[in-house]
Amino acid sequence: KATDLQDILGFTIQLARKAGALMLEGSYAIQRAGAGSIGEKKNAVDLVTEYDIKVEELVRSEIARTYPHFQFIGEESYSSGTRPPLTDMPTFCVDPIDGTTNFVHGFPYACVSLGLIDQRVPVLGVIYNPFLEHLYTGVRGAGSFLHTRTPAAPNGQCGGTDRLPLAPARPLPGLASALIAVEWGSDRAQEPIRCKADSFARLAGAPPRGVMAHSLRSVGSAALNFALVAQGALDMYWCIGCWPWDVCAGIVIAQEAGAFVTGSKDAPHDGIVTEAVLTGRRYLVIRGVAGTPEESSLDVQKR
Numbered sequence: 001k002a003t004d005l006q007d008i009l010g011f012t013i014q015l016a017r018k019a020g021a022l023m024l025e026g027s028y029a030i031q032r033a034g035a036g037s038i039g040e041k042k043n044a045v046d047l048v049t050e051y052d053i054k055v056e057e058l059v060r061s062e063i064a065r066t067y068p069h070f071q072f073i074g075e076e077s078y079s080s081g082t083r084p085p086l087t088d089m090p091t092f093c094v095d096p097i098d099g100t101t102n103f104v105h106g107f108p109y110a111c112v113s114l115g116l117i118d119q120r121v122p123v124l125g126v127i128y129n130p131f132l133e134h135l136y137t138g139v140r141g142a143g144s145f146l147h148t149r150t151p152a153a154p155n156g157q158c159g160g161t162d163r164l165p166l167a168p169a170r171p172l173p174g175l176a177s178a179l180i181a182v183e184w185g186s187d188r189a190q191e192p193i194r195c196k197a198d199s200f201a202r203l204a205g206a207p208p209r210g211v212m213a214h215s216l217r218s219v220g221s222a223a224l225n226f227a228l229v230a231q232g233a234l235d236m237y238w239c240i241g242c243w244p245w246d247v248c249a250g251i252v253i254a255q256e257a258g259a260f261v262t263g264s265k266d267a268p269h270d271g272i273v274t275e276a277v278l279t280g281r282r283y284l285v286i287r288g289v290a291g292t293p294e295e296s297s298l299d300v301q302k303r
């Protein structure tokens, strides 16, 4: 029920701020301590720190205390083998630190991403970047918002709460006038990297082979890419290899801001959360603005 979701939103915002404080403490500690405190998962660029685990534990335990009947899927517990099946039950889907590479380098684009799934549909999302104090929230059917302490909106207000997108979406005549987020990801085998680089070249490069978009950005956090599309700062995010905790909160925030979220042909967006928990990688395209004629040019080199 909507009222329940508003209560849960209040709880989730408090939790995101608590998690953010721990992230800041962790990021400074890691930068002081150096590389010794950084671990690796599937390869040398898939990083994990003690703070990914600490933040997930904080989030998991507070959810369990407040909502004992909710299920929990988290990136780090999933990585270490705790893989609960997705059911119809309310389920928090959490990335404790999205943008771990940024987090260890002190590049100020990392966030905690807290998504709630109900009846297998993402219904609530909170994404908090403690470095910039940008907090994004979305509730299905009730809009999405950016809460800031410094000016972010074109109205020049000094912080506060602004509905997303910050400025009215205007139709994009085509990809050529778009600012597009892409990510290199952590799969660095030559073949997928070559495919990605080729696709990036087609987006950034000049015609006839490319569409010469305004530019490409790699923010380094899937969740923040969703949030930035919702905000209107990015026109689109093209993502390969996202996991449900990367996208769950962002789906709600982006959709509530009027963005279009879709998966590849074999993974429609409503299947991302329901299937990807078990089956892993899916592809996702988000468009901030409908009606880009070259959309099909993105449908390249997907595997």
Ligand code: IPD
Residues within 6 Å of the ligand: 047, 075, 095, 097, 098, 099, 100, 101, 183, 184, 185, 186, 219, 220, 221, 222, 223, 240, 241, 242, 243, 246
């Ligand atoms: C990663 C980031 C990155 C995206 C990867 C994610 P992590 O999350 O969101 O931008 O390209 O697919 O796994 O590992 O920092 O939580």
